[in-house]
Amino acid sequence: MKSTIEKSVIRDIALAPEGHLKIDWVNAHMPVLNRIREQFEKEQPFKGLKVAISLHLEAKTAYLAKVVQAGGADVTICGSNPLSTQDDVCAALVEDGITVFAKYNPDPKEYKELLIKTLETEPDLIIDDGGDLVTILHSERKDLLKNIRGGAEETTTGILRLKSLEKEGQLQFPMVAVNDAFCKYLFDNRYGTGQSVWDGINRTTNLVVAGKTVVVVGYGWCGKGVAMRAKGLGANVIVTEVDAIKAVEAYMDGFAVMPMLEAAKVGDYFVTVTGNRDVIRGEHYKVMKDGAILSNAGHFDVEVNKVELEELSVSKRTVRRNIEEYTMKDGRKFYVLAEGRLVNLAAGDGHPAEIMDMTFALQAMSLKYVNDNYKQIGNKVVNVPYELDEQVARFKLASLGIGIDSLTEEQKSYLDSWAEH
Structure with a gap:
């Protein structure tokens, strides 16, 4: 079997040391994702599954890929924008056993080829950004649809494309609209x-x-x-x-x-x-x-x-x-x-690590949710369940050392009552 270095298409594996430093830095500032990683390591929700990820390929995304990998997945990743890919981060991921198809500033033809190579690994689950993977799967490479259980979408643009597919009755698997979650748009966006x-x-x-x-x-x-x-x-x-x-x-x-x-x-x-x-x-x-x-x-x-x-x-x-x-x-x-x-x-490093901590926690948890429920969900776009959204917020508060109140039983009863107050 080929190693990830042999399978990957990256700029230069020698850049890996600098990439590891970047990933280590964001790891230290993503406490919510660290907590989910601990859960995934114990539960192995993706054991035996292949996951394809298309996101802006920099350090924070790299750490999300490692969290999904910690859950037992065989992970392949590519960039979702030719100018946001960081070559040193790509090299570091390859050394960590993740297959990477990405380079900074490839020409349009090569960029498209790298997206397709990612899908040719025949993934079971996907994380998409802007709907590029989904679009390819529903147009020129329908032959790669067979294993797809579902996935999660990061952006407003991607969700618009997904809903168009759903409206036309063309969507072939369930997708979770991560962008529409409270802990995404209120903080990330x-x-x-x-x-x-x-x-x-x-x-x-x-x-x-x-x-x-x-x-x-x-x-x-x-x-x-x-x-x-x-x-x-x-x-x-x-x-x-x-x-x-x-x-x-x-x-x-x-x-x-x-x-x-x-x-x-x-x-x-x-x-x-x-x-x-x-x-x-x-x-x-x-x-x-x-x-x-x-x-x-x-x-x-x-x-x-x-x-x-x-x-x-x-x-x-x-x-x-x-x-x-x-x-x-x-x-x-x-x-x-x-x-x-x-x-x-x-032209920058993207959102702060503490912000993407919440968004990528939603991505990881949404991926587990769709894997656990894809048969019941059907071929449609669904929101992140509120309990997952709230759990991310609670993990965030805990990481900050902040506590909040809880309703008393009398208060719950009062709010649930239709009778005169």
Whole structure:
């Protein structure tokens, strides 16, 4: 039998020592996942099963893979974004007995091949990010569906794709919508995205945010976090939205709200967080200020329309790592960060370890849940059971040394009663 080194496709196994240090660091700051690892080591919920994972392949994801492996699984992992993969982390995982198909910045053809190689291991369970594995399984590689019991999805974008498949009656196995869990969107999407986006922007540009105008495109949970952190950095914040309720919420949170065409005229920084395409496009470039900085925090690199930007520009050059400068015919210059890909991961290290601790705990527990219940669930998208969500929160509180109250029996009875109070 081939070793994981022989089976894997990575950049360089010699990079492993640095990768081990990164994984050790996050391990020390992920107490919830450590607690679940202890349970998995005792219970072996995935013994004899193959698990395929497609996530942003950096240290925190690597530790999730090791936790699933500790539960008895034969784990194969690939990256969910070509610019977020860290080659040293890949090498470290291979040394730890996990098969890896991932490299930093492969060309589009190789990137797709690495996804397919991951699925060709014929997994029983999957963890997906953005729906890439699921899409391949339901289109060009239906032959690999036979062993799939189900899986878990990380993102809003992926869940939208899954629900489209379910609506059309095409979904072939159950998937747990991890993104919709309380301990995901309240903390990961809001606090994680809020901090990591600005980590990525600030380390890439080395420019001040205070006093500048930041346009946040989309006011979902990720947009809320980005806007909140921008305000904390001293920016003037504008929110653009297509949802009237979210627009009112942004207004009551103290932010200016206006159409994108108006915001485009005054913004210094633009951050897209919609999960949709072309939210910044040709008509907006025509009115933007010289020096505007464009970044994306949505899963796919389609929110900032780069095709129309190139059509309107007369030149393009890389002026700093992860910054491309586009010069317009009238001399205005715009700067796109990380090729319009996820700025917090393509130009940073992603969410803080303590935040991903909760999200990846949900992933691990959801994977066990779907494995235990896939026959009863059927071929549909389901939410994380509330008791799992609450258990993650309780583990988190315990790791912080925080206790909370419990209802008395009289209080429970009072809340359950329909009679006059």
